[in-house]
Amino acid sequence: xxxxxxxxxxxxxxxxxxxxxxxxxxxxxxxxxxxxxxxxxxxxxxxxxxxxxxxxxxxxxxxxxxxxxxxxxxxxxxxxxxxxxxxxxxxxxxxxxxxxxxxxxxxxxxxxxxxxxxxxxxxxxxxxxxxxxxxxxxxxxxxxxxxxxxxxxxxxxxxxxxxxxxxxx
Amino acid sequence: xxxxxxxxxxxxxxxxxxxxxxxxxxxxxxxxxxxxxxxxxxxxxxxxxxxxxxxxxxxxxxxxxxxxxxxxxxxxxxxxxxxxxxxxxxxxxxxxxxxxxxxxxxxxxxxxxxxxxxxxxxxxxxxxxxxxxxxxxxxxxxxxxxxxxxxxxxxxxxxxxxxxxxxxxxxxxxxxxxxxxxxxxxxxxxxxxx
Numbered sequence: 001x002x003x004x005x006x007x008x009x010x011x012x013x014x015x016x017x018x019x020x021x022x023x024x025x026x027x028x029x030x031x032x033x034x035x036x037x038x039x040x041x042x043x044x045x046x047x048x049x050x051x052x053x054x055x056x057x058x059x060x061x062x063x064x065x066x067x068x069x070x071x072x073x074x075x076x077x078x079x080x081x082x083x084x085x086x087x088x089x090x091x092x093x094x095x096x097x098x099x100x101x102x103x104x105x106x107x108x109x110x111x112x113x114x115x116x117x118x119x120x121x122x123x124x125x126x127x128x129x130x131x132x133x134x135x136x137x138x139x140x141x142x143x144x145x146x147x148x149x150x151x152x153x154x155x156x157x158x159x160x161x162x163x164x165x166x167x168x169x
Numbered sequence: 170x171x172x173x174x175x176x177x178x179x180x181x182x183x184x185x186x187x188x189x190x191x192x193x194x195x196x197x198x199x200x201x202x203x204x205x206x207x208x209x210x211x212x213x214x215x216x217x218x219x220x221x222x223x224x225x226x227x228x229x230x231x232x233x234x235x236x237x238x239x240x241x242x243x244x245x246x247x248x249x250x251x252x253x254x255x256x257x258x259x260x261x262x263x264x265x266x267x268x269x270x271x272x273x274x275x276x277x278x279x280x281x282x283x284x285x286x287x288x289x290x291x292x293x294x295x296x297x298x299x300x301x302x303x304x305x306x307x308x309x310x311x312x313x314x315x316x317x318x319x320x321x322x323x324x325x326x327x328x329x330x331x332x333x334x335x336x337x338x339x340x341x342x343x344x345x346x347x348x349x350x351x352x353x354x355x356x357x358x359x360x361x362x363x
Contacts, residue, residue: 047227050252051248053217054220054248058252061221065226066229066356067224067228083215087214087215088221
């Protein structure tokens with residue numbers, strides 16, 4: 001039986017394998033353990049801006065300067081940062097790599113009501129921006145990270161994975 | 170201070186620094202500089218020019234990154250001052266053009282009591298940044314700016330410099346086009362793309 005949620009340690013290993021140099025992450029409930037695990041990994045520099053629009057603009061500057069950033073961002077923060085994603089990613093064709101925490105997914109998948117509107121609008125918003133997204137729900141799904149990374153590089157456009165469950169130890 | 174005088178002063182001393190500009194600075198800086206490492210941030214994301222500059226500076230520690238941004242833009246992303254105070258790299262210089270208005274949209278006034286030096290100090294920029302060498306200052310006279318400029322370009326920061334400005338010179342028309350091309354040109358200037 002598949003254990004839902006990605007292991008924080010396995011996620012950090014996968015990010016290192018892909019060569020990410022910086023992680024832009026603002027703490028949220030589901031990414032707490034990933035946040036802690038990233039701080040133990042010397043190969044990736046962790047930056048926690050105050051708001052997600054900052055994260056996206058810093059990541060765009062890092063990529064433009066030759067670094068390899070990954071954005072770890074909750075769906076609610078992504079919604080707040082819409083202008084930054086448009087202006088620093090989609091419009092100028094900057095291949096931002098996003099790990100989007102899909103708040104509300106676990107409750108919706110379990111049939112709980114009311115459904116969190118953050119769940120409802122996440123995929124339609126990514127689709128509206130033309131950002132392709134893969135589901136990353138367990139360790140077995142970790143290969144989608146590399147697929148997302150390759151797609152961003154090939155298309156020179158933002159790409160994302162969606163994590164529906166809290167990172168686990 | 171006349172904004173174009175500040176631009177002329179920096180353009181005269183500038184060598185291989187990356188220069189990021191936004192809003193009305195994108196209209197006037199090109200009148201004094203056509204450098205391959207100039208970057209026009211207009212329409213890339215409201216209020217985020219210095220965040221983009223921080224990313225560039227983190228990625229390219231071997232060279233200074235200068236950001237020209239306005240006080241209206243800073244108020245759109247005020248939390249970025251705290252980020253600057255925590256992570257700002259030594260090679261980042263933010264010149265805050267304080268004209269107390271949203272100039273590009275018709276000169277609507279900003280909140281009159283906001284003190285940008287006090288905000289930067291409260292955000293931990295002075296003595297802060299990634300290595301604890303952040304500097305905050307306000308310069309009201311062009312002659313003083315000209316004297317201080319070499320230190321901004323050589324000494325560790327991050328530097329956050331508030332510059333009260335006005336402009337009497339006519340503004341060229343706005344050009345929002347070719348976002349992808351702007352990124353590619355800067356990367357080419359850095360040797361990252363052909």
